[in-house]
Amino acid sequence: MPIKILKLFAVYCCVLFNASTLPAQADTNIVSLKSIDSTIVQDVRYATTNNFTGKVLYPSAKVYIRKVVGDELARANEFLKSNYNLRIKIFDGFRPLFVQKIMWKILPDERYVANPAKGSRHNRGAAVDITLIDDKGTELEMGTPYDDFTELASFAAANISDAAKSNRKLLRDTMIKFGFIPLETEWWHFDFNGWNKFSILDTTED
């Protein structure tokens, strides 16, 4: 069943925030990433059984994202193309809250999965999971696969190849340059600067 973007609604965590402390909404616009940059390759594992849960979690294999986040990701992609002949491959962008709850049930470890009681930055449409690919579409060596929940996935892991270290650094430096914040425990995850200005969103299905 397709995600009904028009039926997105905000889920505010009443325990943590109330109307007076909730930050102002920066951008209410969630869009398909393809409409911004069709050269970013999409490989949405959560729309297949090829993910750590072994379950199909997304009704659609399209990546959705806040417009402003997608715009900056497209600029990062352009920079990588012109300077390194590389491109971005994206595994995940906006993630509905109901999916976060399923993930948390399977892996309740805050190093790797955000507690749905607080919400993930993916639930705000303000985080991306990405890697780099060459001009043939082959993923660059990063030391671990995506969603490898071991210490080797940490950006600063020592026991990975020099090539992996250098590829991780290029990805990280590029993303920082375009306004993203890296996550130390997952080389593939980046939050958009100002993620807390975006509300947590869920989808309804009918």
Ligand SMILES: [Zn+2]
């Ligand atoms: Zn992530």
